Amino acid sequence: MKRHRDKKKRAGGIPTDSFSDIAFLLIIYFLVATTLVRVQAITTEMPSGDKAAQAQSEKTPIVNLRGGQMFFNDAPVTIEGLEEGLAALDLPARAPDKRVVMLESAAGTPYTMYFEALAAISGNGGVVAMVEPEK
Amino acid sequence: MPRNAKLARRKKRRTVPVPTASMGDIAFLLIIFFLVCSEVTQDAADIQVTLPSSARVEKAKAGAVARVAIDKDGQIFFNGSLVDSAKDVELGIHALVSTTVSEDQRHVQFRCDEAITNETFEPVLKAIAEGGAILDAVGTKKESTP
Numbered sequence: 001m002k003r004h005r006d007k008k009k010r011a012g013g014i015p016t017d018s019f020s021d022i023a024f025l026l027i028i029y030f031l032v033a034t035t036l037v038r039v040q041a042i043t044t045e046m047p048s049g050d051k052a053a054q055a056q057s058e059k060t061p062i063v064n065l066r067g068g069q070m071f072f073n074d075a076p077v078t079i080e081g082l083e084e085g086l087a088a089l090d091l092p093a094r095a096p097d098k099r100v101v102m103l104e105s106a107a108g109t110p111y112t113m114y115f116e117a118l119a120a121i122s123g124n125g126g127v128v129a130m131v132e133p134e135k
Numbered sequence: 136m137p138r139n140a141k142l143a144r145r146k147k148r149r150t151v152p153v154p155t156a157s158m159g160d161i162a163f164l165l166i167i168f169f170l171v172c173s174e175v176t177q178d179a180a181d182i183q184v185t186l187p188s189s190a191r192v193e194k195a196k197a198g199a200v201a202r203v204a205i206d207k208d209g210q211i212f213f214n215g216s217l218v219d220s221a222k223d224v225e226l227g228i229h230a231l232v233s234t235t236v237s238e239d240q241r242h243v244q245f246r247c248d249e250a251i252t253n254e255t256f257e258p259v260l261k262a263i264a265e266g267g268a269i270l271d272a273v274g275t276k277k278e279s280t281p
Contacts, residue, residue, distance in 0.1 A: 016159070023162030030169050039244065041195045041271040046264035065253075105253045111205075112187040112249035114256070115274055119191035130261060 042115075044122035047100070047129055061089060062131070063117050066106035070117060082120050092125035104131035182206050182215070187249040188277040195271050199244035200231050203263065207248040209255045221258035228266030243268040 063082065064071040071077065072085045091099045101121045105114055121128050182204050203224055204212040211218050213227050232241055243263050247256050263270055 020155070020159035020162050023159055023166060026166050027162060027169070030166070030173075034169075034173065039195045039271075039273050040192045040276055041244065041273045042189065042191055042193070043195070043197075043242070043269060043271050045269050046260070048261075048264040048267070105257065107252070107254060109253040110249065111247045111251045111253075111256050114253060115187040115247075115249070115272060116189050118272060119189035119274070123191035130257065130264065 042119045042122050044118060044128050047127060060100055060102050060129075061086075061126075062102040062104060063121065064104045064106070065109045065113055065117060068113070070113070079116050079120060082117065083124065086120055086124035086126060089124070089126075096127070099125060099127045100129050101126040102129050102131045182212055182246075184246045184248045185250070186246065186274050188275040190277045192274045192276045195242070195244070195273075197239040197242045197271075199242050199271060200235060200240050200268070201228055202244045202246070203228075203259060204246040205248060205251050205256055205259060207250065209251060211255075211259060221262040224259055225262035225266045228263060228268050232267045238269070241267065241269045242271050244271045244273055246273045 061073055064074070069076055070079065070082055072082050077085060086101070091101070103114075103117060103121065118128060183206050184204060185207065202212075202214055206212070211221065211224065213224050218224060218227075228243055235241060243266070245260070245263060247259075260270065
């Protein structure tokens with residue numbers, strides 16, 4: 001009887017001494033397991049719908065991708081030539097609605113070529129307006 | 136022994152306890168900080184994409200509200216899940232972008248295999264534009280030749 005009463009009197013404290021160790025171990029786990037990914041990309045805003053249609057006029061510069069070649073205002077160019085042509089337009093100095101450059105690609109154009117054109121346009125301060133190929 | 140010398144000796148014996156009671160709190164605060172600041176990638180690891188390269192590529196400044204990918208087989212993924220068509224991408228982006236308030240929350244990360252042709256990627260790019268997002272086309276940095 002006496003033994004039973006003694007047991008009841010025991011204080012049931014939660015051991016918290018190792019909490020900081022556990023927390024630091026968790027931090028170390030997160031630091032080791034985390035992969036810091038900072039992706040490299042080209043950022044471009046593409047007008048859509050009516051805006052894109054409004055932006056397209058005869059005076060708007062156009063980049064065509066067809067037959068594995070690039071054309072800037074219907075003249076064949078290399079990527080360096082395209083960069084020079086776009087730089088000559090001084091697009092950043094223009095009003096936002098005048099920075100539009102149309103980008104048209106023929107069937108079978110690989111993404112790598114499209115990406116280079118996209119990068120050249122956005123890198124020179126242009127806004128890309130995608131053009132539907134004529135059917 | 137003089138009294139002052141005795142006192143000095145007593146002072147030297149004092150131990151300075153380092154307060155460690157709050158170490159656990161600090162550590163847990165650090166964990167919470169890491170959890171809040173971390174951005175868990177939603178891309179499925181098995182999406183096989185060979186990225187195109189350009190000298191114009193820069194580190195993305197803003198986080199992405201959504202991630203779109205087209206793998207080497209032409210399959211379209213939206214936030215790591217396989218979708219049927221570009222229309223699904225547009226609807227998904229529109230739903231996400233319509234609830235955002237700032238420009239930084241309109242960025243959509245786009246990964247596409249370099250060999251994919253425009254019949255596959257152009258509808259997806261159009262869908263991103265129609266969804267009202269800003270395109271972050273992911274690529275690798277091409278080292279410029281001297």
